[in-house]
Amino acid sequence: MTIEISEEGGVRFLHFGTPWVQGAMRIARPWALELQYTRDMLLPLLLEPLPWPARVLMVGLGSASLAKFLWRYWPQASLVAVELDSQVIAAAHHHFRLPPPDHRLQIVQADGYDWMQTDPQHYDLILLDAFDRNARAHRLESTEFYAACRDRLAPGGWITCNLLTLHRSHAATRRALTAVFGQDWRLLPPCAEGNVVAIAQAQALPAFDLPALREAATILRQATHLNLLPLLSRIERN
Numbered sequence: 001m002t003i004e005i006s007e008e009g010g011v012r013f014l015h016f017g018t019p020w021v022q023g024a025m026r027i028a029r030p031w032a033l034e035l036q037y038t039r040d041m042l043l044p045l046l047l048e049p050l051p052w053p054a055r056v057l058m059v060g061l062g063s064a065s066l067a068k069f070l071w072r073y074w075p076q077a078s079l080v081a082v083e084l085d086s087q088v089i090a091a092a093h094h095h096f097r098l099p100p101p102d103h104r105l106q107i108v109q110a111d112g113y114d115w116m117q118t119d120p121q122h123y124d125l126i127l128l129d130a131f132d133r134n135a136r137a138h139r140l141e142s143t144e145f146y147a148a149c150r151d152r153l154a155p156g157g158w159i160t161c162n163l164l165t166l167h168r169s170h171a172a173t174r175r176a177l178t179a180v181f182g183q184d185w186r187l188l189p190p191c192a193e194g195n196v197v198a199i200a201q202a203q204a205l206p207a208f209d210l211p212a213l214r215e216a217a218t219i220l221r222q223a224t225h226l227n228l229l230p231l232l233s234r235i236e237r238n
Contacts, residue, residue, distance in 0.1 A: 003087045005095050014063045014091060023063025023096065030097045031072040032225060037162055037195035038065045040188055040231050041127055044158040044199065046216040047206070051076045053124030057152065058082065059112040059140065060130025064092040071105050073224040080106045080123075082115045084130075113139040116148040124154050128161035141172040146180040153202050163187075163196045170196065189234040210236055 002017030014023035024034040033039045061083035092098040177185045185200035217228040
């Protein structure tokens with residue numbers, strides 16, 4: 001796979017040999033989540049009390065935005081990132097300031113589908129954001145993969161996944177989520193970039209208490225500069 005790096009307006013972008021953006025970092029704020037959908041993926045941080053989550057699994061590394069944010073602001077969490085392509089891992093370290101692995105951060109070069117079938121660990125939060133150069137997820141949009149993800153959830157754990165409106169990925173993933181989670185998953189309102197994030201739990205999905213979530217979002221913003229208040233406004237409008 002061809003790895004390309006571009007920069008515009010103070011933002012560095014990751015590409016897999018196509019114009020599609022596979023990750024982004026504002027050079028002056030390398031720990032921030034530049035792309036809106038990556039911020040949306042962390043909505044569960046408002047839904048559970050600290051010190052949750054203790055264990056986080058990320059499938060798909062990209063520019064390592066989520067890994068860096070959690071490494072910086074969630075020091076109590078153990079982080080595992082699974083990425084198929086060694087070039088993506090190298091680019092995340094060399095161009096996007098991904099810290100070297102340490103006792104809190106494990107970077108695994110592996111196929112995400114195979115890893116999920118064999119990994120014995122359980123996680124509080126699983127973040128799924130893995131696509132090829134043509135924005136296809138392949139086996140990572142299958143019912144078998146999402147069933148394995150559900151089996152890797154700790155009690156009360158959450159899955160969030162980035163969906164694309166391109167090709168058939170969106171529809172296939174929705175079918176897989178319904179097959180595995182029934183009604184216990186939800187699509188968040190689409191963001192300006194065209195991405196849609198889905199969230200799911202292995203148990204009944206709770207109703208959103210928007211006043212409480214706004215209070216939690218304000219605290220989170222003060223602590224980490226992550227602003228989820230616009231997402232809550234989108235949820236309320238929809």
